Amino acid sequence: MDQATKTQATKTQATMNQELTRRQALGLAPAAGLALSTAATVFAAGEKPALLGGPKARKDPFPKWPRFDALEEKNLLEALRSGKWNRGQAVKSFEEAYAKLTGAKEVLATCNGTSSLIIAMKVLGVEPGDEVIVPPYTFIATINAVLMQYALPVFVDSDPETFQLDARKIEAAITPATRGLLPVHLGGNVCDMDAIPAIAKKHQILLVEDACQAHIAEWRGKKVGTFGDAGCFSFQATKNLNSGEGGAITFNDSDLRERAYAFHNSGSGLRNTGASFTYASASANMRITEFQAAILLGQMSRLAEQARIRMANGTYLASMLRQIKGIQPARQYDGCTNNAYHLFMFRYDPLAFSGLTRDQFLKALAAEGIPASRGYTPLNTQDFLKKTLASRGYLRIYGEKRMQQWAEQNHCPANDKLCTEAVWFTQNLMLSERTAMDQIVEAIRKIQNFGRELAQA
Numbered sequence: 001m002d003q004a005t006k007t008q009a010t011k012t013q014a015t016m017n018q019e020l021t022r023r024q025a026l027g028l029a030p031a032a033g034l035a036l037s038t039a040a041t042v043f044a045a046g047e048k049p050a051l052l053g054g055p056k057a058r059k060d061p062f063p064k065w066p067r068f069d070a071l072e073e074k075n076l077l078e079a080l081r082s083g084k085w086n087r088g089q090a091v092k093s094f095e096e097a098y099a100k101l102t103g104a105k106e107v108l109a110t111c112n113g114t115s116s117l118i119i120a121m122k123v124l125g126v127e128p129g130d131e132v133i134v135p136p137y138t139f140i141a142t143i144n145a146v147l148m149q150y151a152l153p154v155f156v157d158s159d160p161e162t163f164q165l166d167a168r169k170i171e172a173a174i175t176p177a178t179r180g181l182l183p184v185h186l187g188g189n190v191c192d193m194d195a196i197p198a199i200a201k202k203h204q205i206l207l208v209e210d211a212c213q214a215h216i217a218e219w220r221g222k223k224v225g226t227f228g229d230a231g232c233f234s235f236q237a238t239k240n241l242n243s244g245e246g247g248a249i250t251f252n253d254s255d256l257r258e259r260a261y262a263f264h265n266s267g268s269g270l271r272n273t274g275a276s277f278t279y280a281s282a283s284a285n286m287r288i289t290e291f292q293a294a295i296l297l298g299q300m301s302r303l304a305e306q307a308r309i310r311m312a313n314g315t316y317l318a319s320m321l322r323q324i325k326g327i328q329p330a331r332q333y334d335g336c337t338n339n340a341y342h343l344f345m346f347r348y349d350p351l352a353f354s355g356l357t358r359d360q361f362l363k364a365l366a367a368e369g370i371p372a373s374r375g376y377t378p379l380n381t382q383d384f385l386k387k388t389l390a391s392r393g394y395l396r397i398y399g400e401k402r403m404q405q406w407a408e409q410n411h412c413p414a415n416d417k418l419c420t421e422a423v424w425f426t427q428n429l430m431l432s433e434r435t436a437m438d439q440i441v442e443a444i445r446k447i448q449n450f451g452r453e454l455a456q457a
């Protein structure tokens, strides 16, 4: 193909893609002649993968993260010059804005997402001897928040289709000791929020959402973090809303928020009883600073627009990758009306790529200019967890018999398999222009066409 034909072909493809997404958005089938597989013929047409000496599918770098402009600079300087560097006006403004954004009644900003989870566990009364149901496919902080209370994490297997906790398997894991559910909206995709709150209600147990990766994701138009007793958020550097480190908890109950405030403030509550240096509980300092809030207020001005771009690119990329044999993008449950795409996740099948292993596939993708990762390893079988649960404290609380039973039941075979198949793109890739999505598709098609050669390279 000469350059002019190629440009023309790319243009035609772009027009087709636009038409395709428009039709998909309207729930229409592709129009006749608008076959999805045209991407392969337009782009790949025998071109070699970069690893075998061909041209890179993506030459430009992907969007940098974080992004900021004069607004963050202005807010930060204001905080600096105010001379009030700890919790003050910026934090209060942020909490108000975040409550408005999520639709939560109350918000408490914290120093990070892990602390948000620990505070939620603490003020909701998760104690030693309690069991909390968790997914095995998440960032370790979810599990640590349970362990910090000397509570017992009980793992429920993943739904490989969606990468989320499999809600159909929750009830079988509930025992008289179950105190609550701690589902994670993983990758910004949303758990089954028809089923999960109903289970919590039926069994009269707590529901805390780990929404650390799912800022303004929605289930049937309602923002995540507002379905249960508390919603926990992280603003750590990689997250879709970022202040380097930072966190927040959403509540629908102002009493809970007050208790959380006291706990995160060394036990000093909001209501001044007149007596200074008196304390509500054994607690910690998990306060956020004015600087973090200043940055967050700036970042928040761009969040909705960035979320819209990620969603549009994520939806488009999933529709294109679904056409490639051996690539299965994470599905959304029907109720998910907004996926935050903190991660774009899919399953990779080497058999459809002439036996090319996942690691070889990732290497070939990297050579195309497309960074991707293998993602998590199973958490329910981590060595440190075995050691923790065999510790003096845990044995004293739960006894040999319960720990034995826990070990026997602690199997998540679907998740074990998922961890061997998963591939992730991080959220900043989803902030690219649309052609970047086509380049990702092109790269994967090239790799597939040359799977055998790459496997031997």
Ligand SMILES: *Cc1c(COP(=O)(O)O)cnc(C)c1O
Pocket: 112, 113, 114, 115, 138, 139, 141, 142, 184, 210, 212, 213, 233, 234, 235, 236, 245, 246, 247
């Ligand atoms: C990032 C993250 C956390 C912890 O947040 P930090 O701010 O890093 O402490 C907890 N859970 C999940 C799912 C996360 O992705």
